[in-house]
Amino acid sequence: MPNHTVLIIGAGLAGLSAGIHAQRNGYQAHILEHHSQPGGLAAWWHRGGYLIDGGIHFLMGHRPDSPLYPLYREVGALPGEGTVDMSTYGRFIHEPSDRVVDVTGDLARLARDLKTLAPEDARIVDELMAGVRALRGPAMWSIGFGDPPELAKPLDSLKTLWAMRRAGRYFIGKFNRPVAHYTPAVRNPLLRAFLETLFMPEVPVWFVFMLLALLADGQLALLPSGCKGFILPMERRFRELGGEISYRATVEKILVENGRAVGVRLADGTEHRADAVISAADSRATLYDMLDGRFVDSTWAERYRTWKTVNPVLMVSFGVAREFPAEPSSQIWWLQAPLAVADRPVHAISVRVFNYGPAFAPPGKTVMQVMLDTDWDYWATLRQDYSRYAAEKERIAAEVLSRLEARYPGIGGLVEMTDVATPYTTWRYTRNWRGSIMGWLPSPAAMMTPVRRTLPGLRNFYMAGQWVMPGGGVPTCILSGRQAVQLLCKDSGRRFVGGEG
Numbered sequence: 001m002p003n004h005t006v007l008i009i010g011a012g013l014a015g016l017s018a019g020i021h022a023q024r025n026g027y028q029a030h031i032l033e034h035h036s037q038p039g040g041l042a043a044w045w046h047r048g049g050y051l052i053d054g055g056i057h058f059l060m061g062h063r064p065d066s067p068l069y070p071l072y073r074e075v076g077a078l079p080g081e082g083t084v085d086m087s088t089y090g091r092f093i094h095e096p097s098d099r100v101v102d103v104t105g106d107l108a109r110l111a112r113d114l115k116t117l118a119p120e121d122a123r124i125v126d127e128l129m130a131g132v133r134a135l136r137g138p139a140m141w142s143i144g145f146g147d148p149p150e151l152a153k154p155l156d157s158l159k160t161l162w163a164m165r166r167a168g169r170y171f172i173g174k175f176n177r178p179v180a181h182y183t184p185a186v187r188n189p190l191l192r193a194f195l196e197t198l199f200m201p202e203v204p205v206w207f208v209f210m211l212l213a214l215l216a217d218g219q220l221a222l223l224p225s226g227c228k229g230f231i232l233p234m235e236r237r238f239r240e241l242g243g244e245i246s247y248r249a250t251v252e253k254i255l256v257e258n259g260r261a262v263g264v265r266l267a268d269g270t271e272h273r274a275d276a277v278i279s280a281a282d283s284r285a286t287l288y289d290m291l292d293g294r295f296v297d298s299t300w301a302e303r304y305r306t307w308k309t310v311n312p313v314l315m316v317s318f319g320v321a322r323e324f325p326a327e328p329s330s331q332i333w334w335l336q337a338p339l340a341v342a343d344r345p346v347h348a349i350s351v352r353v354f355n356y357g358p359a360f361a362p363p364g365k366t367v368m369q370v371m372l373d374t375d376w377d378y379w380a381t382l383r384q385d386y387s388r389y390a391a392e393k394e395r396i397a398a399e400v401l402s403r404l405e406a407r408y409p410g411i412g413g414l415v416e417m418t419d420v421a422t423p424y425t426t427w428r429y430t431r432n433w434r435g436s437i438m439g440w441l442p443s444p445a446a447m448m449t450p451v452r453r454t455l456p457g458l459r460n461f462y463m464a465g466q467w468v469m470p471g472g473g474v475p476t477c478i479l480s481g482r483q484a485v486q487l488l489c490k491d492s493g494r495r496f497v498g499g500e501g
């Protein structure tokens with residue numbers, strides 16, 4: 001008997017995408033979301049008249065010639081007001097030497113600037129630029145954007161190999177190892193710091209090539225009203241298609257009868273039943289709590305034993321009563337003296353200046369945000385003593401502001417709003433394991449491993465989201481929601497229909 005109703009756990013990017021595709025394919029979808037708004041990690045909140053953007057730093061593949069573009073269009077996600085093209089990924093500022101590099105998509109200029117920074121590493125810079133050039137072009141961006149592993153056809157891997165033929169050597173050997181394993185060959189400490197802070201030191205070198213290739217191809221963009229302007233159109237599309245969504249609805253258990261998922265029970269005891277269930281929430285909670293660990297096979301158990309997760313972050317946002325029109329909106333500062341956060345030194349911080357759209361602040365004002373990597377255990381423990389937790393947040397905000405003051409004299413006196421979000425905040429509003437902001441660490445091994453979306457022994461159940469797409473990310477999570485519905489259609493004998501509809 002074909003499925004007709006589907007319950008979706010979570011209204012993040014993956015859950016909303018699954019809901020939209022389910023409705024488009026003739027299912028009646030009901031999304032149950034723990035928080036009071038959609039978006040999950042693609043988060044935003046209002047404070048003191050300012051809009052704080054707490055997620056998505058840049059969108060990949062936003063232009064019509066990108067193979068990712070149709071994915072966004074299908075779910076109505078590309079904001080009506082458009083996107084802001086990024087000609088630079090950001091500015092790298094090395095405080096101890098006072099040297100600056102703009103990470104531009106003009107690769108000749110970038111190579112020149114990096115060689116000026118690190119003349120003794122000219123050969124390495126040439127090698128990096130060759131890698132970036134090899135990974136340019138739409139064929140490369142579509143790798144991994146096909147069907148879920150359950151529907152993979154033998155020809156798919158041949159197609160991938162064909163797409164990668166120009167660049168094959170950059171996906172093996174030293175380029176398929178973490179950046180941190182590559183940088184010891186770099187002699188100049190500034191270039192080393194540059195490479196390690198560009199994304200994360202744990203990602204494969206080819207990931208950095210891919211990022212810079214996307215930049216050079218003009219396929220990175222900022223969202224002029226942040227996550228809010230990206231997510232609300234998706235939620236609207238889901239509702240317009242007839243989908244139902246409930247907020248403050250935390251799923252506690254997935255109901256299983258005769259080896260089939262038949263519904264869910266919420267934390268308040270309410271039960272909902274359906275023909276299928278898609279979990280687009282944290283996989284650990286899904287597998288070990290909602291399903292009581294009954295369907296954890298050796299593959300999943302091994303992942304939880306050996307794979308690492310992306311660190312959680314601390315985010316300090318300030319509402320400042322002045323404009324910064326000429327400042328690069330994205331910056332990486334390698335600090336003169338490290339900050340002490342969670343009992344460890346923090347050498348690099350990301351600084352975002354929200355000067356690319358009027359939505360973030362009242363006229364004449366700006367949100368400035370500092371983000372840094374931190375530790376889950378420290379913050380989760382500290383949160384048990386609320387007054388110490390609050391005092392530590394206040395201390396760090398003051399310390400961060402003093403660093404901003406050194407570069408922007410007078411800024412301290414213009415701050416009207418201060419907001420500090422910790423890993424505990426991330427967990428509280430999204431329930432992601434250890435507050436991870438992208439799920440599994442995109443290590444070379446994890447990125448090359450397809451994660452199945454179904455569980456052995458459990459029918460009518462599918463998974464979506466960043467925990468089945470190592471490294472997370474906007475297009476991949478949207479894709480995973482689509483793929484969950486592809487599987488659902490296959491199991492209920494329906495032909496999956498994509499497109500904008």
Ligand SMILES: Cc1cc2nc3c(=O)[nH]c(=O)nc-3n(C[C@H](O)[C@H](O)[C@H](O)COP(=O)(O)OP(=O)(O)OC[C@H]3O[C@@H](n4cnc5c(N)ncnc54)[C@H](O)[C@@H]3O)c2cc1C
Pocket residue numbers: 009010011012013014015032033034035038039040041042054055056057058059060249250251252280281282285313429430431432437438439464465466467471472473474475477
């Ligand atoms: C600061 C930051 C910057 C980022 N920058 C980028 C970027 O520039 N580019 C990029 O591509 N990606 C970026 N990412 C990553 C990307 O945003 C995430 O990988 C993606 O949003 C994850 O979406 P998801 O739907 O898989 O999961 P989530 O967003 O975690 O959504 C899961 C949803 O499920 C809900 N939920 C959990 N448990 C339950 C339950 N028991 N019952 C009901 N609901 C539940 C949660 O509340 C949440 O809404 C960034 C993330 C962060 C935090």
